[in-house]
Amino acid sequence: MTGADFQSLSPLLILxxxxxVLMLQIAFVRSVNLTAxxxxxxxxxxxxSCVYAGQIEEQRVTPLLLADxxxxxxxxxxxxxAAVTALLSHDYIQHHGDEPEEYFLLLTLSTMGACxxxxxxxxxxxxxxxxxxxxxxxxxxxxxxxxxxxxEAATKYLVLSGAASATALFGFALLYxxxxxxxxxxxxxxxxxxxxxxxxxxxxxxxxxxxxxxxLSIVPFHLWTPDVxxxxxxxxxxxxxxxxxxxxxIAVLRLFLEADLFRYQLLVELIGLMxxxxxxxxxxxxxLQTNIKRMLAYSSIAHIGYLLIIFMAYLTSSDxxxxxxxxxxxxxxxxxxxxxxxxxxxxxxxxxxxRENIELHHVTGLFWQRPLLAALMLVAMLSLAxxxxxxxxxxxxxxxxxxVNGQNWTLLGSLILGSGxxxxxxxxxxxxxxRRPEHQPTEPGTTQSWREFALPxxxxxxxxxxxxxxxxxxxxxxxxx
Amino acid sequence: MSMVVLIGLLLIGGxxxxxxxxxxxxxxxxxxxxxxxxxLLYLLRITASLSLESFELVPDPHDGASWxxxxxxxxxxxxxxxxxxxxxxLSLLLVALTLLLGLIAIASSWSEINFKTGFFHANLLxxxxxxxxxxxxxxxxxxxxxxxxxxxxxxxxxAIWGHENSGYAAMKFFIFTQFSGxxxxxxIVVLAWQGAVTNGLLxxxxxxxxxxxxxxxxxxVTMLGFFIAFTVKLPGFPFHTWLPDAHTQAPTAxxxxxxxxxxxxxxxxxxxxxxxxxxxxxxxxxxxAMGLGAAGVIYGAILAFGQTDFKRLVAYSSVSxxxxxxxxxxxxxxxxxxxxxxxxxAHGVSTAALFTLAGSLQQRLHTRDMRxxxxxxxxxxxxxxxxxxxxxxxxxxxxxxxxxxxxxxLLGLFAVQPWLCAVAALGxxxxxxxxxxxxxxxxxxxxxxxxxxxxxxxxxxxxxTTMIVALIGLGLYxxxxxxxxxxxxxxxxxxxxxxxxRAFATTSAAQ
Numbered sequence: 001m002t003g004a005d006f007q008s009l010s011p012l013l014i015l016x017x018x019x020x021v022l023m024l025q026i027a028f029v030r031s032v033n034l035t036a037x038x039x040x041x042x043x044x045x046x047x048x049s050c051v052y053a054g055q056i057e058e059q060r061v062t063p064l065l066l067a068d069x070x071x072x073x074x075x076x077x078x079x080x081x082a083a084v085t086a087l088l089s090h091d092y093i094q095h096h097g098d099e100p101e102e103y104f105l106l107l108t109l110s111t112m113g114a115c116x117x118x119x120x121x122x123x124x125x126x127x128x129x130x131x132x133x134x135x136x137x138x139x140x141x142x143x144x145x146x147x148x149x150x151x152e153a154a155t156k157y158l159v160l161s162g163a164a165s166a167t168a169l170f171g172f173a174l175l176y177x178x179x180x181x182x183x184x185x186x187x188x189x190x191x192x193x194x195x196x197x198x199x200x201x202x203x204x205x206x207x208x209x210x211x212x213x214x215x216l217s218i219v220p221f222h223l224w225t226p227d228v229x230x231x232x233x234x235x236x237x238x239x240x241x242x243x244x245x246x247x248x249x250i251a252v253l254r255l256f257l258e259a260d261l262f263r264y265q266l267l268v269e270l271i272g273l274m275x276x277x278x279x280x281x282x283x284x285x286x287x288l289q290t291n292i293k294r295m296l297a298y299s300s301i302a303h304i305g306y307l308l309i310i311f312m313a314y315l316t317s318s319d320x321x322x323x324x325x326x327x328x329x330x331x332x333x334x335x336x337x338x339x340x341x342x343x344x345x346x347x348x349x350x351x352x353x354x355r356e357n358i359e360l361h362h363v364t365g366l367f368w369q370r371p372l373l374a375a376l377m378l379v380a381m382l383s384l385a386x387x388x389x390x391x392x393x394x395x396x397x398x399x400x401x402x403x404v405n406g407q408n409w410t411l412l413g414s415l416i417l418g419s420g421x422x423x424x425x426x427x428x429x430x431x432x433x434x435r436r437p438e439h440q441p442t443e444p445g446t447t448q449s450w451r452e453f454a455l456p457x458x459x460x461x462x463x464x465x466x467x468x469x470x471x472x473x474x475x476x477x478x479x480x481x
Numbered sequence: 482m483s484m485v486v487l488i489g490l491l492l493i494g495g496x497x498x499x500x501x502x503x504x505x506x507x508x509x510x511x512x513x514x515x516x517x518x519x520x521l522l523y524l525l526r527i528t529a530s531l532s533l534e535s536f537e538l539v540p541d542p543h544d545g546a547s548w549x550x551x552x553x554x555x556x557x558x559x560x561x562x563x564x565x566x567x568x569x570x571l572s573l574l575l576v577a578l579t580l581l582l583g584l585i586a587i588a589s590s591w592s593e594i595n596f597k598t599g600f601f602h603a604n605l606l607x608x609x610x611x612x613x614x615x616x617x618x619x620x621x622x623x624x625x626x627x628x629x630x631x632x633x634x635x636x637x638x639x640a641i642w643g644h645e646n647s648g649y650a651a652m653k654f655f656i657f658t659q660f661s662g663x664x665x666x667x668x669i670v671v672l673a674w675q676g677a678v679t680n681g682l683l684x685x686x687x688x689x690x691x692x693x694x695x696x697x698x699x700x701x702v703t704m705l706g707f708f709i710a711f712t713v714k715l716p717g718f719p720f721h722t723w724l725p726d727a728h729t730q731a732p733t734a735x736x737x738x739x740x741x742x743x744x745x746x747x748x749x750x751x752x753x754x755x756x757x758x759x760x761x762x763x764x765x766x767x768x769x770a771m772g773l774g775a776a777g778v779i780y781g782a783i784l785a786f787g788q789t790d791f792k793r794l795v796a797y798s799s800v801s802x803x804x805x806x807x808x809x810x811x812x813x814x815x816x817x818x819x820x821x822x823x824x825x826x827a828h829g830v831s832t833a834a835l836f837t838l839a840g841s842l843q844q845r846l847h848t849r850d851m852r853x854x855x856x857x858x859x860x861x862x863x864x865x866x867x868x869x870x871x872x873x874x875x876x877x878x879x880x881x882x883x884x885x886x887x888x889x890x891l892l893g894l895f896a897v898q899p900w901l902c903a904v905a906a907l908g909x910x911x912x913x914x915x916x917x918x919x920x921x922x923x924x925x926x927x928x929x930x931x932x933x934x935x936x937x938x939x940x941x942x943x944x945x946t947t948m949i950v951a952l953i954g955l956g957l958y959x960x961x962x963x964x965x966x967x968x969x970x971x972x973x974x975x976x977x978x979x980x981x982x983r984a985f986a987t988t989s990a991a992q
Contacts, residue, residue: 368597387633387659388626397622400670401560412667420660427636427655431648434641436596474559 001061008059008067010049011075012119015112018042022108026101036090039104040083043111047079063183064125065116069480073328074118074250081243081335082111087455088235088343093143103143107239110136114247121258123172123182126251127165130215133244134161141232141240149357153231160214160224168211174204188259205267215248218308219277222301226289229297230357234349237293238342241300242335249307253327262315272312272411278305279418286425292358295425296341299384302418303334306396309403309411317406325477326398332473333383333391333466340459341380347373347452363429365437372453374433376460383463385426386419391466483527484550484566484617487576488610490520495606502599510591513602517583517609524577539968540569542691542757542976545619549573553686556623561673561684565620571822571969574962575616575749578826581951582741582833583609588944589837590734593844594642601642601734604634608738615746621669621754622685628710628746629662635735635743642732644843650723650730657723661713668706671699672758691757691976704759704766711755714747717807718777721800728796729849733840736792740799741833745825748806752821752973756810760977763811768898770811775904777804782911786918791842791849794919795835798875801908802828802883808905809890813977817893818970819963820886826962827882827955831874834948838868841941842923845934851919856928861936865924867945874952876916877909882955 006013022038050072058068065071086107093100113132120126138161142154176182178201179190194201214221229237255261262268282302289295307330314323348366349358367374383390396419403412466473494516501508531549538547545551550568568576586605594601611631618624632655640651669685676690677683684690695703713720728736756763763770781801788794802824809821841864842857843849858865874881877888887909894902937945955962 382633388629397560397666397670400667401674404667404670404674416660416663416667419663420656423656423659424652427652431640431652434637435648436641471557471559474557478559 004056004059005061007056008053009061009065009119010053011046011072011079012112012115014042014046014049015079015108015115018046019105019108019112022105026105030099030101032090032094032100035101035104036086039086039108042108043079043083043086046111046115047076047083050076050079060121061119064122065119066121067119070328071118073476073480074246074331075115077332077335078111078114078118078243078247081339082107082114082239084339084343084455084459085235085239085243088238088346089233091452092233092235092346100143103140106136106140106143110140110239111243114243117247117251120251121184121254123176123184123187126255127169127172129251130168130248131165133247134165134215137161137236137240137244140236141228143236144233149231150233151231153228156224156231157228164211164214164221167207167214171204171207171209171211174200174207178204184255184258188261191259192263209267209270212248212252213274216245216252216304217301218274218304219281219301220274222278222281225301226285226294226297229300230291230293234293234342234346234358237296238339238346241296241342242338245300245304246331246335249304249327249331253324256311257324262311265315268311268315271308272408275305275308275312275411276414278302278308279414280305283418283421283425287421289425290360292345292360292363292429295429296338296345299422299425300338302422303384305418306399306415307331307334309399309408309415312408312411313402313406315406316408317402319405321478321481322405323402324481325474326395326402328477328481329398329470329473330395333395333463336459336462336466337380337383337390337392340376340456340463341384343456343459344373344377344380347456348377360428360432363433364435366433368437373456376453376456377433378430379460379463381426381429383467385423389464389467391463391470394467394470482552483523484552484568487520487523487527488613488617490523491516491606491610491613494519495603495610498606499599499603502597506595506598509599509602510587513587513606514584516606517580517587520609521577521580521584524573524580528573536570536965537968539972539975542972543688545686545688556620560622561677561682561686562622563620563684563686564623565686566614566617566623567619568617569969569972570965570967571749571753572616574822574826574965575745576613578745578829579609579612579616579742581947582737582829585741585833585837585944585948586734586737588940589737589840590732591940593733593840596642601638604638605734605738607631607634608638609742612738612742612746616749619687620685621673621687621690624687624754625662625666625669628665628750629659631743631746632658632662635738638735638738639727639731643730643735644732645730646726647730650726653723654727657713657720658710661710661720664706665710668703668710671703671706675699675703687754693758695759695762700759700762704755704762707750707755707758708766708770711747711750712773712807714750715744715803715807716747716800717773718780718800718804719773721777721781724800725793725796728799728836729790729792733837733843736836736840737833740795740836741829744799744803745829748803748810748821748825751807751810752818756813757973757976763977767811767813771808771894771898771901774804774807774811775901777801777807778905778908779804779911782908782915786911786915789851791839791851791854791919791923792836793849794851794915795832795839798912798915799828799832801912802832802875804908805887805890805905808894808901812890812894812897813974814893814896815970815974816889817897818974819966820889820891820893822966822970823882823886823889823955823959823962827874827886827952830948830951830955831871831881831883834867834871834945835875837941837944838864838871841937846932851922854923855926856924857934858924859928860932860934863937863942867937867949868924869920870949871952872916872920876912880953880956882952882959885956885959 054072093103113129116129138158144150217225282298286295286298310323310327383392386392386396498509498512541547545567548567548569552566554564556562556564614627636651636655673685716724778801781797785794785797806821806824809817874883877884
């Protein structure tokens, strides 16, 4: 390996080095504050190192990893998102675990998995990243060991996600049996050379497909999502909904692009069908929820449904770069918004005993008791609903453009229908927040330090900036695709 | 830049109003009042600085530079989106109406709102800013942005300060307008991509998209996207169901803004965007649109007569009056268009006044149920006189603004669709029935002696007098308004030749 190879992998190197440092630190001095600070620093450093790594040309590092601008962009996004999660977790985890230090170690490892997924152009690195991400998440979900809900969620996730990984692994094995390669691009060429329609191939593809659909929680593989999101600690739910999904999505997108799987029209059409199902089922089920976390879980299913539109659009569109650009913008906007929403939920529930459950009536009158928090929540909800001036709107506009370009009218119809339904449940949160409280709260709204607001405030500022001045990011995306 | 300053003034005023609540809960009222007055003065200054000839110049719909004011800044070049604002006579008239009714809205809620006055006035000013943006934006993306953003403060106004069932009404209002807005967004994107295919350049500017050759089912669907969004807001039959709830539940200022200004954005959208962007298809669609308009006129009037709730009655009368606007717009000749614009202004003023009255009644009696009123004239003669005046204005008494508007619309419509004109004329008669019925129920009859009621005070009379003077002025000497919008209407009619529409309308009538 040359110096350039190391340079282009610097985010991964910093993360793995950081994980070792954290382990040593925990072994010698147990201090939550120190670990949290160190983790945040490591993650921030890893995010910044993407700029350094991006200075060199696109680089293939071993057959496993491809360090291009696209990978680095998402690497930095994941690291930044993890840093935000670490900061949000700091207060939370102090009250909820006996030994809270390892929590941050697991978070770092999990982020490394997500970053490997962003780099992956080989089935081996793909599965490695996927498992690194998932296995750390099992432990993270179960971390608050004093209550039953997180344990239940972690067990569910462990069993189901393990089964999905195994299915995908077996599917890849079958594909390997036919093609004799694990590299994405060669896999594509070899697949083109073999006789299509062989039972082994179909079985393999179906298994990989099912495994990925499960990780992305696409309908009908979504049943685990609400329970796991509901039970997991709020900061981790945010991480699970944003980083864990975005990483898998990026890897799958790369698999499709590198192996040119778009030529299998039936496969893409199947994704289109599942996109419609996800949009409709996700939104309709979210309508029925009174628990905000469960509602956001279903809404995340719907959002992945919206995002899947780009697969069909890529197939039929004349401007293919636009569709990938749309996906990238959507993922960035969605990650920022989801993190902000769950971060705010963490702050809202900070004074409650049952911190995993946030029902709608818990936020009644929040607008009058803690206006700043409620205003931030309002922006997050509007961004999820895709109202102008927020990042969510530009992202939705991107999808509209891509789908109109590809003339996918059915998908557009579902997108509009889904968004229409979505407005109701996002606004319901706003409505509850603005209700006048029936009795004045006994304890006056505890004044919170600026530090607690700084983080969600910065995220909201980012959402508004992405929604009003998107040109900088758009130009960057355009230049790297 | 002056248009940005105007909108920015209202936005910043809102923030200041919110902030001053910390000092004193009365301050936001004064800040809001001062902001709107400042905006009005500023608008006057802009207008005064323009030469008189420029008001007679016909603005070229393909070139923003020939408009009274034009501003274009690059915003999102990736999609050819610009921050483009432009003002012609029509926009100027509607922005002035917006600001004037903003003053009325502030005056009418002066003593009604006591909960979180700061945030209330902030939302009020932000709604005004959004509506001004809608009337000035000439980039379709920007237009959509204002169109959606103005809903959020309006939603909050209804949801927070509304009456007993405000959550339901606010949600219904938001979902109706938002969902139809998404259809419009889709249409806008489709239109822009069509423009990219034809012109070879992706642009969302109105000036670039006007006159695209559009044909086939796709163009029909695209047109319908715009039509539905605007008709929901208008509201036209059968998309009006959100309106009675929203109007009834909103606080007085909310009702004034909704009826006075927000409904006009729908009419403005049809006039500025929907018909000129799709001339041929609109021509084919005109009989259906006019049919919906006539249905709205009659249906709204019948339902208005059936109401016992004062505000609901006025709300349904709005459906009836806005049906006239739809008729006038799709008749697409000079008389009918002038009538439609007049109706927008006159209805804005008269309905705002009626809602202010309804608000004062509710504040005093704690009910909107007309069966519990009666004989109020004896207890509050000034209120009764005002109510009488605006009821007469609403039923179209000659000499007042609404009469001029409806008469012009019927006159223009008769040339195109005589039978529909006859049906719509029935609306004038039914208006007389429900308006007088309303007067009889509330202000006449035996007074309830046990009731104590305060009459209008000086502030309320000032607001009422302003609107009375405005309506008399519009009724006796409507020419300045017509002169102001004439160049715009000429330009639009050059773009969409009226004979095309007439040809289609008459052939379909013959069939």
